[in-house]
Amino acid sequence: MTKTIPLRIIGHERKAAENVVITFEPVQGHKISYLSGQFLVFSFIINDKEIRRSYSIFSSPVIDEPLSIAVKLVENGEISKFLHHKVGKGDVLNALEPGGIFTYLPIPELKRTVFLFAAGVGITPVFSILKTALLTEIYSKIVLVYSNKSVRDTLFYEELNQWQHNYRERFQIVYLFSESKNLLLARLNNVRIEQIVNEHLSYDRNDALFYTCGPINYMVLCRITLRAMGFAMEQIKRETYFIPEDEADDDDQTEKKIKDTNTYSVVLDYLGKTYKLEVPYYKRILETALEQNINLPYSCGAGMCSTCASTCVEGGVRMDYNEVLTDQELEQGRVLICTGHPTANNTRIIIG
Missing domain, CATH: 3.40.50.80 (Nucleotide-binding domain of ferredoxin-NADP reductase (FNR) module)
Incomplete structure (x- = not known):
């Protein structure tokens, strides 16, 4: 299981436009540090299945203020409804380490x-x-x-x-x-x-x-x-702040769009270990890895953040969606495994 940080809710306040502001403190013995612009990925277990949701941090690390996020109520959104109506002060949520590349690194003497x-x-x-x-x-x-x-x-x-x-x-x-x-x-x-x-x-x-x-x-x-x-x-x-609350694979149109219906072998290098997968055309690399209990880093699962960004060093990867990788990064072999499908046998990917 991926390591998480327990965060206790110390504030739960309704705000404009169907948003709720939730403030946290780390449970005793735990510490958390972050950069301005980063997000927290929360892990929820629903019907024995892990669901992750990302929420940007609006507090600043240079101010003595509690860690804070804002959650907009999403129609038919299971997790947003849960955070709006089912949690309150004293409850503990589990989050991964802060992540994201939408960060601000101050240079004190600079004029800009x-x-x-x-x-x-x-x-x-x-x-x-x-x-x-x-x-x-x-x-x-x-x-x-x-x-x-x-x-x-x-x-x-x-x-x-x-x-x-x-x-x-x-x-x-x-x-x-x-x-x-x-x-x-x-x-x-x-x-x-x-x-x-x-x-x-x-x-x-x-x-x-x-x-x-x-x-x-x-x-x-x-x-x-x-x-x-x-x-x-x-x-x-x-x-990108908008991430679908319930991304359904059932309505995936890949089969209609892609003529290649082969299953390809994939080799993943992650934290000093090597994992081998067989990925059918209708499944994504991350999806297949998680089914085999390989706990890889991910957040949105929709190609809208950079948490799962990795490097393809052999073979090839086709992505259903990519909102974060630049043309230069794509040329360097960077891929998103959450929306990626292998296009050749022995596709090798270095995670992270």
Whole structure:
């Protein structure tokens, strides 16, 4: 069984837009450390089957504040309903070590402009980043572009305004509300992105950083616009916050899309051990490994995070979905085993 950290709930508070904020403390004897922008992967046992869910940490590691996440209620979402209605103060949840590459590493003496684009509950990792940036880089300027339906649906609205008040010379918030009658204040578009960046870019454009967290189309819009403005891919980071609560393999259309219906052998190298699998065309590498009780690292199971990212050194892997690996990483053989299928016998993968 994968090693987990027991976390005791010390706060459970309902917030805007059907979100609940849950705060934790490690159970005595356990310690946990994290970087701004990372997430926690919680492990639940439902009907003797392990289910994992990822939730971004919105607390900051540079502040003396409890470890905190926000969970949005998802229709037909078994786990989100459980966290909203079935747990409370004193209950203990089990989490894996914090993970994720959507991180912020402060450089105290650097002067740069950091643009944060968030939509809805995508504010959670961004909130952690902005607090860390403001407190550790005393010269940098932070610009938050935050999209929601309305003020009443805006998570952390009062808290963010207080941070802006306290750091008014270095922190600006641009709110976009889709219910607004003023179209310029309603939705993000490429023209609005250009206007915001040109207006608020204070230091060398080569030092600027851009963090985007929201629906896929939202982040694609940000990335395409910023690239067209001449910013490098290395300056643009993204984190997908929406992960399906119940990913069903039963409606997988792989058989209709893929003509290759062979079973291929796979060799996995993980933590000094070698595992051999036979993976049929309709199953994914991670799925097959878990069925054989091989506890590999994973989180979303949907190609939307980097927890299971590995390197294919022989053979080949076809992925049903990939939202995190760049073209450069793909060229280097990086793959996601949660959505990956082998395409040749003796496909060898180094996990991690």
